[in-house]
Amino acid sequence: MTDTFVTPQKRTIAYHLTDGTGPMVVFLGGFKSDMTGTKAVFLEGWAKKAGRAFLRFDYSGHGESSGVFEDCCIGDWFDDATAMLDLIAGPVVLVGSSMGGWISLQIARAMPRRVAGLVTIAAAPDFTEDGFWATFDDAQKAELEAEGRVAVPSEYGDPYIITKRLIEEGRDRFVLRKTLALPFAVRFLQGTADTSVPTATALKLFEHADGKDMRLTLVDGADHSFSDGACLELIVASIEEVLASR
CATH class of the missing domain: 3.40.50.1820 (Alpha/Beta hydrolase fold, catalytic domain)
Incomplete structure (x- = not known):
């Protein structure tokens, strides 16, 4: 239960x-x-x-x-x-x-x-930085800055929605x-x-x-x-x- x-x-x-x-x-x-x-x-x-x-x-x-x-x-x-x-x-x-x-x-x-x-x-x-941010291209980084989120393809199904907060807050957790x-x-x-x-x-x-x-x-x-x-x-x-x- x-x-x-x-x-x-x-x-x-x-x-x-x-x-x-x-x-x-x-x-x-x-x-x-x-x-x-x-x-x-x-x-x-x-x-x-x-x-x-x-x-x-x-x-x-x-x-x-x-x-x-x-x-x-x-x-x-x-x-x-x-x-x-x-x-x-x-x-x-x-x-x-x-x-x-x-x-x-x-x-x-x-x-x-x-x-x-x-x-x-x-x-x-530290995957928010090394796994996501480090692999984002300029367009993805610009979208994250402008929209506060970006969709990232996932091999496990629906795309991951990666938010600006997830990336920025993760830097305090290294x-x-x-x-x-x-x-x-x-x-x-x-x-x-x-x-x-x-x-x-x-x-x-x-x-x-x-x-x-x-x-x-x-x-x-x-x-x-x-x-x-x-x-x-x-x-x-x-x-x-x-x-x-x-």
């Missing part, structure tokens, strides 16, 4: 909470993804079998949560995630997919004492341009056939972050979804490694 929570910003966030032993594993989804995705549901099933506490949720403007996607930005989704953590007592293991990887890195920097470990899947740090200490076990996972987040981004993140127990695993031929059977089992194994390292 879906529960809801109203954040301090008055956004209604839909979530599923599985009771079990801690640290709780918290799944943070990607850009325009929701908590019914393959990875989120698979990990919930694993958590139930393992007796592990687990949380999946929809950011505002996503899935069953309130709000309009185009009205939101990275900071809003970061606030949604940190508000959800207020529901949880004790440390958490964050599992961040794509944009969720960026948000999980922000959480790790903002509240490192709450984080017991981190697993990222095709993490997309993690690759500032010190990034990760003082806990970290497992970065990345597919070599990912056309949304290049392998170079994973390598850059791995080289930039500062931690004593970090590993980057490249999976030959895996795409951005990272959702076939072998990839899902690798995610679970990575979570279990992080939990065992505590």
Whole structure:
């Protein structure tokens, strides 16, 4: 059953909470993804079998949560995630997919004492700048400035509507341009056939972050979804490694 929570910003966030032993594993989804995705549901099933506490949720403007996607930005989704953590007592293991990887890195920097470990899947740090703005041509940049938004083709269906607010606010959220200490076990996972987040981004993140127990695993031929059977089992194994390292 879906529960809801109203954040301090008055956004209604839909979530599923599985009771079990801690640290709780918290799944943070990607850009325009929701908590019914393959990875989120698979990990919930694993958590139930393992007796592990687990949380999946929809950011505002996503899935069953309130709000309009185009009205939101990275900071809003970061606030949604940190508000959800207020529901949880004790440390958490964050599992961040794509944009969720960026948000999980922000959480790790903002509240490192709450984080017991981190697993990222095709993490997309700073993607509003490096993935969108850096690839916009002059016409797209002019449209963004004049109209406040621009449509960008997506291989996942309808075009993404990228707003000026999303781009500008994202510049306050960078993690690759500032010190990034990760003082806990970290497992970065990345597919070599990912056309949304290049392998170079994973390598850059791995080289930039500062931690004593970090590993980057490249999976030959895996795409951005990272959702076939072998990839899902690798995610679970990575979570279990992080939990065992505590």
